[in-house]
Amino acid sequence: MRRRPGIGGLQTAAAARDQYKKLGENVAKTRTDMMREQLSTFRSQLEDFARKHKNDIRKNPAFRSQFHEMCAKVGVDPLASNKGFWAELLGIGDFYYELGVQIVDICLATRPLNGGLINLQELCQLLRQRRKSDRGVVSEDDCLRAISKLKVLGSGFEVISVGKKKLVRSVPTELNKDHNEILELAQGQGFVTVDEVERRLSWTSGRAIDALDTLLDEGLAMIDDGHKDGKRRYWFPCVSPISSLTGIDSL
Amino acid sequence: MQKLGEFKLPHFFNYPPYFTLQPVRDTREKQIQLWKELILDYCKTQKLFVIALEEEFPLFTNTVIERSLTNEAREAFLSALVSEGRAEWMDKGHRKCLILWHRIQDWADILLQFAKDNGLEDGVVTIEEIRFGTESQGTELHGIDRTILNRALKLLEQKGKLVVFKGTSTDDEGIKFSV
Numbered sequence: 410m411r412r413r414p415g416i417g418g419l420q421t422a423a424a425a426r427d428q429y430k431k432l433g434e435n436v437a438k439t440r441t442d443m444m445r446e447q448l449s450t451f452r453s454q455l456e457d458f459a460r461k462h463k464n465d466i467r468k469n470p471a472f473r474s475q476f477h478e479m480c481a482k483v484g485v486d487p488l489a490s491n492k493g494f495w496a497e498l499l500g501i502g503d504f505y506y507e508l509g510v511q512i513v514d515i516c517l518a519t520r521p522l523n524g525g526l527i528n529l530q531e532l533c534q535l536l537r538q539r540r541k542s543d544r545g546v547v548s549e550d551d552c553l554r555a556i557s558k559l560k561v562l563g564s565g566f567e568v569i570s571v572g573k574k575k576l577v578r579s580v581p582t583e584l585n586k587d588h589n590e591i592l593e594l595a596q597g598q599g600f601v602t603v604d605e606v607e608r609r610l611s612w613t614s615g616r617a618i619d620a621l622d623t624l625l626d627e628g629l630a631m632i633d634d635g636h637k638d639g640k641r642r643y644w645f646p647c648v649s650p651i652s653s654l655t656g657i658d659s660l
Numbered sequence: 661m662q663k664l665g666e667f668k669l670p671h672f673f674n675y676p677p678y679f680t681l682q683p684v685r686d687t688r689e690k691q692i693q694l695w696k697e698l699i700l701d702y703c704k705t706q707k708l709f710v711i712a713l714e715e716e717f718p719l720f721t722n723t724v725i726e727r728s729l730t731n732e733a734r735e736a737f738l739s740a741l742v743s744e745g746r747a748e749w750m751d752k753g754h755r756k757c758l759i760l761w762h763r764i765q766d767w768a769d770i771l772l773q774f775a776k777d778n779g780l781e782d783g784v785v786t787i788e789e790i791r792f793g794t795e796s797q798g799t800e801l802h803g804i805d806r807t808i809l810n811r812a813l814k815l816l817e818q819k820g821k822l823v824v825f826k827g828t829s830t831d832d833e834g835i836k837f838s839v
Contacts, residue, residue: 521690522672600676628687631677635727644677 448484455485467504470548477554508547508555511536516566516579523646524628525580529553529568532577552577572596576647582627587612587620592648600633600644664718667705670698679727681736695737700746704761709805710750711738711757750807758807762800767812772821772839774801781839786832 458479465472480486515535519527533552540547556577559566565581572593578584584592590610595601606617621643624630633642662669672678672694682688702719703709711717713734721728729737738757741747745763750756762770771790775781778795789795791809796802813835816822822837 521686524687625684628684631682631687632680633677633727634680635676637726642676644675646675649675 452485455480468546470546470551474548474550505551505555505558508536508551509559511539512552512555512577513559513566513579515539516577520579521628524624524630525578525582526629526647527577527579528647528649529575529577549575571648574648580627582629587616588624591620591624592645595643595645596648599649600642602640602642604640662724664702665706667702670694673698673722674725676725676727679722679725679729679733681730681733692737692740696741696744696746699737699741699759700761703759707803709759709808711759713738713755713757758805760808764808764811764815767804767808768815770800771812771816774799775822775837775839780837782837784834784836786827786834788832790835 459466459476462472462476466476467473512532515532516525516527519535529549529552533547533549536547536552553568553575556566556568565579567578569576569578569584569589571589574596576592591601591606594606594609601621603614603617603621606612606621607614610617621630624645625632625643629647630643630645633644636642662674678691678694682691699711699719703711713731720734735754738747738749739754741759742749742757746760748758748760750758774790774796775783778785785793787806787809790801791804791806792802813822813824817824821839822835825834825836827833
């Protein structure tokens with residue numbers, strides 16, 4: 410476009426800028442519209458799917474897990490609110506809410522025994538025992554989802570990985586790397602000795618004792634001085650196999 | 661689940677650290693609570709009334725996991741029961757402990773119920789009959805510890821529910837109810 414001098418020229422330039430701007434906005438709008446339409450198509454297809462397979466979603470944990478993945482891909486979170494389409498259709502908002510409440514209960518009940526750290530497997534087992542009569546199996550995946558919702562409440566619930574296992578933490582205790590390594594070491598036999606920690610992790614005696622004392626103070630470890638070899642053992646209830654220790658037979 | 665005779669042992673009994681008195685307060689409190697319940701439960705089902713600390717008491721040792729409660733731990737758990745009024749030391753040295761899996765007041769109530777059930781409201785019965793007689797068979801009174809029975813009788817005597825009178829020997833001691 411040829412620049413014309415004077416006020417006329419300025420006005421033309423301004424008009425041209427405006428037009429480009431509008432064109433740009435239009436293009437953007439078209440793109441957004443297209444995206445919205447696509448998304449909306451996905452969503453309605455997902456809704457149809459959910460309606461059709463409502464029962465399967467409710468009863469089958471593997472199916473439920475895959476359904477969640479599908480939703481995630483399309484940016485839909487069926488658990489996002491307890492009201493609205495998803496919660497009403499599937500009632501699964503309630504399902505996870507209920508699980509969450511039961512999980513909190515179980516964690517609180519076992520806290521005096523394990524210091525607020527519980528093996529995910531054990532938690533699921535206790536959960537299943539509680540829900541025996543209930544509508545369908547509860548999987549570890551379900552537990553994890555319910556716990557992630559609990560996190561949103563800022564309740565201090567978190568899942569941490571220690572070695573190959575997952576532990577659910579229900580207290581604000583911060584576990585540092587040293588603590589984690591000890592927990593992982595303890596998974597072998599359910600306990601560790603100071604010697605073992607020093608040897609296997611190549612730590613100084615001071616570092617080992619410090620870490621173990623903290624874990625003891627937090628209620629995550631218990632001492633055992635009863636072995637005939639006279640060595641003190643530090644046991645960790647949260648890594649011991651299920652039902653080897655809880656004094657609570659049914660929650 | 662492990663058993664001691666017919667008695668079902670709780671899971672914690674198989675976890676070695678529970679046989680060591682825990683240093684951390686919260687953990688120790690939980691430990692003491694579990695042991696208190698176990699001791700009372702066991703004594704009730706086995707009808708045991710006295711625990712002698714230095715003697716072999718089945719609950720204090722778990723041979724499967726090779727752990728045994730130290731004297732300190734034993735005394736700690738029993739002292740906790742004493743504080744709660746569910747046990748009494750029988751000597752100053754804390755070597756023998758009377759276990760009140762029923763409190764004395766509860767035993768007194770059981771005695772009164774026994775009197776009612778057997779039409780003894782104004783009747784007479786010997787100590788021997790209460791402890792080993794046919795009427796008491798099948799009730800909790802059967803085989804009751806002498807010391808505990810005496811305490812319950814004293815309590816009821818104070819309330820005027822009965823009178824204890826002596827016979828020619830201690831086993832002839834009798835009770836006249838006036839319920």
